[in-house]
Amino acid sequence: MLRRYILLNTNKFVNCRHVSQSMLQSTVDEKSGIATVTMNKPPVNSLNLEFLDEINTQLNKLQKDKIRGMILTSGLQKVFCAGLDITEFYNPNPDRLAKFWTVLQDTWLSLYMASFPTVAVINGHSPAGGCLFAMSCDYRVMVGPKYTIGLNETKLGIVAPKWFQDTMVAVIGQRKAEVSLTTGKMYTTDEALQVGLIDESLPDADSALKKGTQFLNNFQRISPWAFKMTKDISRQPTVQWLIDNKQKDLDFVLKFMQSPDVQKSLGLYLQSLKK
Numbered sequence: 001m002l003r004r005y006i007l008l009n010t011n012k013f014v015n016c017r018h019v020s021q022s023m024l025q026s027t028v029d030e031k032s033g034i035a036t037v038t039m040n041k042p043p044v045n046s047l048n049l050e051f052l053d054e055i056n057t058q059l060n061k062l063q064k065d066k067i068r069g070m071i072l073t074s075g076l077q078k079v080f081c082a083g084l085d086i087t088e089f090y091n092p093n094p095d096r097l098a099k100f101w102t103v104l105q106d107t108w109l110s111l112y113m114a115s116f117p118t119v120a121v122i123n124g125h126s127p128a129g130g131c132l133f134a135m136s137c138d139y140r141v142m143v144g145p146k147y148t149i150g151l152n153e154t155k156l157g158i159v160a161p162k163w164f165q166d167t168m169v170a171v172i173g174q175r176k177a178e179v180s181l182t183t184g185k186m187y188t189t190d191e192a193l194q195v196g197l198i199d200e201s202l203p204d205a206d207s208a209l210k211k212g213t214q215f216l217n218n219f220q221r222i223s224p225w226a227f228k229m230t231k232d233i234s235r236q237p238t239v240q241w242l243i244d245n246k247q248k249d250l251d252f253v254l255k256f257m258q259s260p261d262v263q264k265s266l267g268l269y270l271q272s273l274k275k
C-alpha cells in the first residue's frame with residue numbers, strides 16, 4: 001500500500017494510506033484506522049451510475065481492509081450531495097436505469113450495514129439521496145447554519161421509495177417522518193437538530209470533522225464484533241424489506257420512471273434547476 005504524507009481537510013499533516021483519487025478521495029489515518037472518504041464530483045456530487053459504483057467499491061474495500069471507522073464528507077464548497085443524478089431518470093435508457101438502480105440498492109446496503117462505525121460530516125446542502133446517505137451513517141454532524149437537508153422527493157413530483165422512507169422513520173420516528181416526507185421538507189441545520197435528523201451542528205467544517213473523529217474514537221474501547229452485532233440487530237428491520245424485494249423495487253422504479261406524468265414533472269424540475 002502506498003504510504004505518504006498528505007494534506008487533509010483539517011489542514012494538518014497526518015501519516016496515512018492513500019487509497020484512491022478520483023471522484024472519491026479516500027485516506028486512512030494509520031494511527032486511528034479511521035478513513036475519510038471525500039466525495040468530489042463537481043458541481044454538486046450528484047449520484048450517477050459511475051459515481052455510485054465507485055462509492056460502493058470503496059465501501060467494500062474499506063470493509064475488507066478492516067478500518068476502525070469512516071467519515072463521509074464532501075470536497076465541494078457548499079454541497080454535501082445533491083442526491084441522485086436526475087439525468088439518470090430523465091428520458092432514461094431502461095438498461096442503464098436498471099443498472100443505476102441496482103447499484104444504488106447495493107451501495108445503500110453497503111453503507112447502511114457497514115461493519116465499521118460511520119459518521120456523515122455534512123458540510124453543505126444535502127437533499128434527497130444526499131440526505132439518505134447521511135441518514136445511513138451512524139452519526140451526523142452538520143455545518144450550520146446555512147445549509148439544508150431533507151427528503152424533498154414530493155417537490156419533484158416523485159415518491160421516495162419505501163426504504164428511503166423507512167430510513168428516515170428509523171432516525172426521526174414515524175410521525176415526524178410522515179410530515180417531512182409528504183411535504184418534501186428541507187430542514188435548516190437548526191431545524192434538523194431539533195427534529196433529530198442530525199446529531200450535532202458545528203459552525204465550520206474543521207470543528208465538524210473533529211467532532212466526527214471524537215465520535216468514532218468512542219469505538220476504540222468497543223469490540224468491533226459487539227458493535228457490528230448490535231448494529232445488525234438494530235438496523236435489520238429497516239433493511240430486510242429491500243433484501244427480500246430487490247427485484248420488485250427495481251421493476252417498480254423502471255415502470256414509474258417511464259410514465260409520462262413522472263417524466264413531465266422531472267423535465268419541469270430539471271428546467272427549474274437550470275434557471
Ligand SMILES: CCCCC/C=C\CCC/C=C/CC(=O)SCCNC(=O)CCNC(=O)[C@H](O)C(C)(C)COP(=O)(O)OP(=O)(O)OC[C@H]1O[C@@H](n2cnc3c(N)ncnc32)[C@H](O)[C@@H]1OP(=O)(O)O
Pocket residue numbers: 043044046078079081082083084085086087125127128129130152153156158159160161162252253256257270273274275
Ligand atoms: C411507491 C414507491 C415509489 C417508487 C418510486 C420510484 C423511484 C423514485 C426514486 C426517487 C428518488 C429520488 C432521490 C433523489 O435523490 S432525486 C434528486 C433530488 N435532488 C434535488 O432535488 C437537488 C437539486 N439541486 C439543488 O437543490 C441544488 O443544485 C443544490 C444541491 C442546493 C446546490 O445548489 P447550487 O450550488 O446553487 O447549484 P445549482 O443549483 O446551480 O446546480 C449546479 C448544476 O448542477 C445541476 N444539478 C443540481 N442538482 C442535480 C441533481 N440532483 N441531478 C443532476 N443535476 C443536478 C444543476 O442543474 C446545475 O446544472 P447546470 O450547471 O447545467 O445549470
